[in-house]
Amino acid sequence: MTVVLEEARALAPAKGWDIPSSDAVRARLAKEPKWLSIAGRKGPKALERSQPPAKRDYNSLGLHAYWESDGRKADVFCIWPDGSIARPFIIIWREVRSRLVLAAKGYLNPSAAGVLAAFGQALERTGVAPDYAKIDNGREYAAKAVTGGQATRYRFKVMPGEPIGIMTLVGTKADWSPPGRGQDKPIESFWSFVANRCDKASEFEGAYCGRNPVVKPEDFDRRKAIPIAAYAEKLAAVLEFFNNQHRHRGSGMDGRTPMEVYKDLWDPEAHKPVDPAHLRLCKLGVVSIKPSLTDNTYSLTIPGYGVCRYWSKEIAGLTLEVLSRKHSVYYDLENPSSPVSIYDGQNWLGDAALFDKSPFRDEGGERAGAHVKAKNAAMKPQKAALKVVKAGAQLEIPELPAVTKLTELPSIHAVTIEGKRQPIQETRSVPQYPAATAKDEEHLEQLRQKRKADMRIMEPRKYAILFGDE
Template sequence: MQILDWYTAQQIADLNLSSLPNTKAGVINRAKKELWINRKRSGRGGGVEYAFNSLPSDAQEEIHIISARLAAKAQAKALKGNQPKPATQPKEANYLPEVIWSGWEDATDKQKARATEKVGGCFAVDDLVNTGMGVVEAIETVAADTDVSTGSLKRWYYKVRNFERSDWLPILLGNYQPSKSRQADFDEQAWEAFKADYLRLERPQMGTCYERLKLLAAEHNWTIPSLSSVKRKLENDIPKPQRVLLRQGERALADMYPALVRSVETLEAMEWINGDGYQHNAFVRWHNGDIVRPKTWLWQDIRTRKILAYRTDLSENSDTIRLALMDLVSRYGIPRKLTIDNTRAAANKWMTGGVKNRYRFKVKEDDPMGIIPLLGIELFWTSVQFGMGHGQAKPIERAFSHGGLGETIDKHPLLAGHHAGANVLDKPDNYHGGKDGASYEDFITALEQGIELWNNRVKRDTEICQGVYSFDQVFKRDYANATVRRATTEQMRLLMLMSEAVTLKPNGTFSLSCGGKVFGQKNRYEAVDLIGSNHKKVVVKFDPDKLHDTVWVYSLDGRFLAEADCTEKVAFGDKATGREHDKARKQYVKSEKAMAKAQQAMGVKELAELMPEVEEEAVSTPSITEIMVTQGNTVRKQTVEADADVENEFDTDFMRAMAMFKGDE
């Protein structure tokens, strides 16, 4: 086939190119959209013909391939004469399969299914032709056995028969082109103005931004489309990750990234635990009469997800964390690994002192070794990403989300009427603003029953529960086969005691900060055995509930030195009471400051504004003035009346005196 310089629409359609329509009307429409070079056709029939060089590059390449293939076929036929072609002779692939298959992935499932139906009929026709049957007879035979018309089957087969059978499927797909809707006119400056307004961290509403855009368009004579067109352009031109970054920040963009899925299959029960504090959404009347929302610290097994131990208090503090860990170790043993947040309560020196990568507080060389490293537990901190904690690193966070402990505890029937809601928009109708609370006993009962319900709920969708078992069931099963370290009596004592590094005076006395200060003084302790010792810094271990009793003194390297007795019981005798007193003192100071401020109706600046302005004092002229007059080398005092004209004489004498001072005279 010779390549022409000009082609009619029908000639292009007859070529059955995969990159162009195979109908005359389709070719004409494509030519209009892409503005092919055309001219009036001379000769019979008239019409329009299109320049070969203006056709799409894919179409030009296909025409070259078809031309070369037909030329090779004609040459081979001339060499072989009239010898019949073997039925099994394969066709030569004188084309680029990747070009033919390029549009397959852009087609819809419905179009792919139709192409599959077509290729089945073409395979049947080709099988009959390869047995020696004529093409027309084969097409009629297959058409008679199927619901496909003879004309359609003939058109399909003639379209694909010169290609390899493995490439027939995309050819029968047709010339699929994704629909491109026409975009409305939108001035570039207007588009940039809309993006600057909408794509910012304040997250303004799109409708409001569009109203501002209309005002700008009227001011600057911009052409803008409808709001729906603007929204469609925004979604098409700016990928969603970029929209999220510009409107919600880096953390929201990072949350779009697929989370790392970690398998816990290789862990044993009690090998690795994690812990966190949960702020309850229910008001409780505490021991001291305060109406509070308690906070509970919980320890959870990472493999089975069972909550193993917990303690509750007014706030998240080192006592609840330590005592909850004591409960866990006493009942189940010592875990090998532990994950917590780097919060002030969790990372305190009594729990994590001595850990090298501890960065919540300043690491000091004389810090006592914390309970966690002393028990031989490997500590892992959760990471901080883009200014926020990475909660996905702790599985227990999922117990605090929707459908978690808030449902089983905070909405327990015993706490009815005292639920505060998860946020300000989720307040129940019986919310009373924290004016009353459930009894402490009812709260503890709800806490115990709620955690038990959480652990015993079956059909948990986790890697270990497999949608069948509860957390408690898989823990009992796996814990029976686990290798667990049991705590000794001395290790349990470590959990019950706290420690603090203090300065030891030469007379064997020291003070502890844990009890707080009362009237500016702390509890004072005396160790007679350490009088005159060389220890400047020591570690004191104590029971936080019995600060007025005996405490134990150790060297910095952990050797026991002596017992010390409290000689001045000034501060509180237990750490919890001291903490509550400190909170009450701060509330008192805050309230007094507010009342004192109310006494001052006028501020200092307002007072300053009321002060009169300073006016320059008018100085009267005295009736008699004494002046010093120089006569030669003598300076004489002269009395002058107020109306005397002495100005010129005084100026002359003054200038002469200045000249003498400078050495001019």
Template sequence: MNDDWLTPAELTDALHPGLSGKARDAKIRLWQIRAKDGGWKSRRNLAGAPLARREGRGGGWKYHVTVLPQEAQLRLAAIRAKAAASDVPAPEKGTAEVWAWFDRQTAKKKDTARQRLRVLDQVENLVRGGLQKNSAVAAMADAHGIGARTIWGWYDMVAGADRADWLPHLAPRNQGRTATADMSAEAWAAFKADYLRQEQPPAEAVYDRIKDVAAERGWTVPSVKTFLRRVDREIPHACQVLMRKGPEAARLLYPAQERDRSHFHALQAVNADGHRVDVWKRWPDGDVSRPFVTVVQDLHSNKWLGWRVDKNPTATGVRLAFYDVFRKYGIPDLAWLDNGREFAAKIITGGQPTRYRFKVTPDELNGVLTELGVQVHWTTPRSGQSKPIERSFRDFCNHIAKHPALAGAYAGNSPMNKPDYRVKPVDLDTFLAVLEDGIKRHNARPGRRTGVCAGTLSFDQAFKESYERAPIRRATEAQLRMAMLSAERVTARQPNGSLHVEGNRYWDEFLTQHIGEKMTVRFDPEALHEPLHVYRTDGVYLGAAQCWEAVGFDSVDAARDHNRKRREWLKNNRRNAQLEQEMTIDQWAAMQPGMDEPEPPAARMVRLVTGNLAAARAMPAADPDHEDFDFEGFSRGLTLIAGDLE
């Protein structure tokens, strides 16, 4: 029951549902007494209309709800609202559509609708107070200085609508100027074909060409602004960007995926990419170019873990950058890599498919990351949003490439931003010193605004907190050697088996066993004074050979130290030799068995001797009187005679 005029019995039933019998009669009698004592029959509203009326001749009195005490009015309103809520039907499709339309309107139209709704609510309040609706509308028209017909027009706008949906129905429906200038369909098609292309011609130039053709073909052509307004009205902005600026620009209109990396722990996942530094550098061979830096970054903390510098992107730089990570921190589980060929090289990711190598052949050798159990993921080509390290490369420009120590060598990030001065290339040592210091400062800068650092920690601090609690796969010596660069085979030279690599000499005692043999070595080309790891050609590891540095010709201390080490080495070898001599040479000689003269064998056949041999006479005995005869001189004389005869 939603009638605002109630008898004491109806009022009792409304405020006390379910009450019956004497209790109900008592409540009815109580309301009758309150009506008599409160003078409800003589009460009137602001317009002078009575708030009590009698239902026909002999009927009982009905009272308007506004005469009730405030507590009774609130309770009655709550009961009615609860009953109405249970009977509310589901919103119709039209209701949702009208609210969606209202939400798209301007603030001015929405404010107008709210003002109209306030006037209608005031009219409804007067009606509920007992005033006739015509009188209520006239009173509100005078109060707001508008015509009564205007208010009745607003009622027409909400006719048949639920009170909860009055607001969108009261919004103005005027659309403003909707008339458009005449335009030939051919002219519109020509404008779209010429204007919506990646050369991005100005609209005025396109318009001039259309006017020239229209004059010959009789097209109707409005102003250039009319063309542009129609483009904005009928063609979505994303479609305009795609057609005039290309797919890369259109792709930027779609928001990038925000991926949370806080669930990783330190060193669990890394990403790697390269950056061409905007600095001219002179290399040891005299070449001048911009260096290329390969960086490995931790995804949990954003800390830069390893980096290497080279002239161009190479698999060697990638391998050595990961070698630094393995050596200092450990082996990651996951790696997101750029799609460059230096990362897709077989020595890095062999055994894992890439966009250059879509399948893995059975005889394909595993790369270093594959061998160490690092699962590789490939980022989207030309998509900096998918590589967090791309955003941190801004430090190369702001804090490294423009460092005061590199003044005069800055190349600019594009030909248009190139400084107007004569370039002074920086030497390798200076650049590496600035780079190392810049990376340390990049990792140590506090107040990083990332999900892990929370605006307070540095990358170093965030990495350390997680690293100390995380399960880390530490690299063994064999794994580190596997991650190093494989050099060309070298020969263990005479006379001591020393190895010569990149102008340096390496030697260790085990090399004396392989003099003249081919060896495979693994080493860090940027740390040539570190030990060189030596393998046989069949892959068997032999050991590490130390670098023997050249010293000054007149360095007495160095010569003395070298002689001391050589004496110790010889002494150790003599001691080893003595340990190997379990038997002296004399003892061994004494054990050699003696040999007896064999008896001559007996001849089975005897041959008769004949001829001159049988008649030969015995040589006469020497004459003692001729003992001083010079036989040697006589022999030389016969030789000379024989020579003359020839």
């Protein structure tokens, strides 16, 4: 306010203003409503925060009536199995009434497959699906694989024939959080619990980067990144503590832990069990790719694990027509070493195992020898079959009659070559031009003089060589 009064006093003589003292201005402003100062100095959002918030009664909810989910990038740099260094993206599903953490998954990047994997873990642990789910408004939640068949902020109308998402299949209705309103999701306050007890743990010193560059610790160094398995172990311990030992004072909790509230409210007859087929779809990521034209392997990149190759002897022996199409490859996001399921449309072709890499210098050569033996064993029946095919395709070629004597060729000197050339008759007439008149000669002389004058101006050196000093 001091700056404003100084500027006003500088303009007062020109404007004819009478500016009171600073104390008088402060006394006058103190008589104005408080909301005017908040709205004018801090903005509309601060004015909204000054209003009393609505308190939600958690006792009105039944168990599994409402779940919630959100994702957050951890503040700790980790080393992934493929050697990359990055912060994991953590996806959490919670039961709202009891605040119990049902599932937690960590991935290199946010994705619909990660959301489904965490949702599938929650379904598997509880055995039931919620009636409603308060979920984030990000693209990973709005993917058709997750919420297909329901309207979203990106998909306002449900079109006939569009893919049906897993949440829609299990009967869970999506309740979308509006953008930029963290207070709409109870899980937002839970992230502070995770950050304080997991990300800021003393064993992660140096790998902890802070929630933004302003609060980044001085000892942070990417080279001090920790293995992702170490972070996963710490996060699991923190979530276990939250579920079983952390007592809440919020609505409907009465100082109990989430697990205690969950057990008190559990009713196995309240919800029907989840279809196991839906659980399988949640656990797997899917990609549509063609097998390699060279060796019939399926190569796909799994974030955090690099490029993985899968191969099946049975699938490699299918027809060229089948192998030339794109196939749906269902893979495990968290365990790339497990076999993948290959589908051609709705037809299951089989499972393909991981084609593991061998050490560059294989001590004893056991793995390389086993690979060569397996390859030779696979090719032996193929080579035998090809041999049979070629034998059946041999044609019976008749033998030539016996040749007893060849006809002698004439001597080269006995061959005469005769040729006659007809002279070309010139039939074209030479055109006749009339002789130039005196007027034509005069015109040509004028053109020569003009060209000579132009050369003298434009190319004086050339002019001097041709005409001297004329």
